[in-house]
Amino acid sequence: DGGITQSPKYLFRKEGQNVTLSCEQNLNHDAMYWYRQDPGQGLRLIYYSQIVNDFQKGDIAEGYSVSREKKESFPLTVTSAQKNPTAFYLCASSAQGEDTQYFGPGTRLTVL
Amino acid sequence: GESVGLHLPTLSVQEGDNSIINCAYSNSASDYFIWYKQESGKGPQFIIDIRSNMDKRQGQRVTVLLNKTVKHLSLQIAATQPGDSAVYFCAETAGYSTLTFGKGTMLLVSP
Numbered sequence: 001d002g003g004i005t006q007s008p009k010y011l012f013r014k015e016g017q018n019v020t021l022s023c024e025q026n027l028n029h030d031a032m033y034w035y036r037q038d039p040g041q042g043l044r045l046i047y048y049s050q051i052v053n054d055f056q057k058g059d060i061a062e063g064y065s066v067s068r069e070k071k072e073s074f075p076l077t078v079t080s081a082q083k084n085p086t087a088f089y090l091c092a093s094s095a096q097g098e099d100t101q102y103f104g105p106g107t108r109l110t111v112l
Numbered sequence: 113g114e115s116v117g118l119h120l121p122t123l124s125v126q127e128g129d130n131s132i133i134n135c136a137y138s139n140s141a142s143d144y145f146i147w148y149k150q151e152s153g154k155g156p157q158f159i160i161d162i163r164s165n166m167d168k169r170q171g172q173r174v175t176v177l178l179n180k181t182v183k184h185l186s187l188q189i190a191a192t193q194p195g196d197s198a199v200y201f202c203a204e205t206a207g208y209s210t211l212t213f214g215k216g217t218m219l220l221v222s223p
Binding site: 006033041058099102104105106 | 120144146148153154155156157158161201203205207210211212213214215216
């Protein structure tokens with residue numbers, strides 16, 4: 001059963017703590033993306049990676065970090081430097097040379 | 113569910129009606145466009161796409177129209193069903209590997 005998985009679905013953290021969101025895909029896609037979604041706004045790109053061991057900042061990378069050690073995995077760390085981390089986080093992937101991105105189910109992060 | 117739809121434009125239709133959702137884009141260099149459907153609390157789901165060398169593309173119950181002159185994209189859903197209720201948003205790219213997303217329109221279908 002191919003697809004993109006994100007875990008957990010809901011995540012609660014105390015202010016000042018770092019937290020890592022998981023994203024795994026078994027679609028053999030080269031590119032992976034992280035977006036943040038806030039109510040009433042379009043998706044905003046945090047980081048993306050087009051190949052293993054390489055990634056680029058998106059529009060709102062401050063306070064976030066990523067790694068891409070394996071093709072199928074692209075974890076996102078929300079650090080304590082992110083001023084307003086409560087949001088719905090979406091991971092996506094696309095095949096090499098393709099523009100279409102396919103999304104995971106999302107993780108709702110709430111910082112208390 | 114998650115409040116993705118707060119403050120979005122809303123289209124309310126009756127079951128069986130045809131729905132038209134619109135999207136304006138600003139980058140005249142954009143050459144690929146996608147429509148996504150997002151149900152409450154879920155990730156966006158690909159519906160249909162279109163390249164700039166086309167002005168119309170049809171899928172199952174859905175049609176996308178592209179007017180490059182006025183930089184306008186629309187999604188038509190035929191015989192709308194309650195299961196079509198969701199937020200719909202467009203995305204565009206000029207081929208630089210990242211997509212730019214619209215804010216979306218909430219479609220509410222009443223039985």
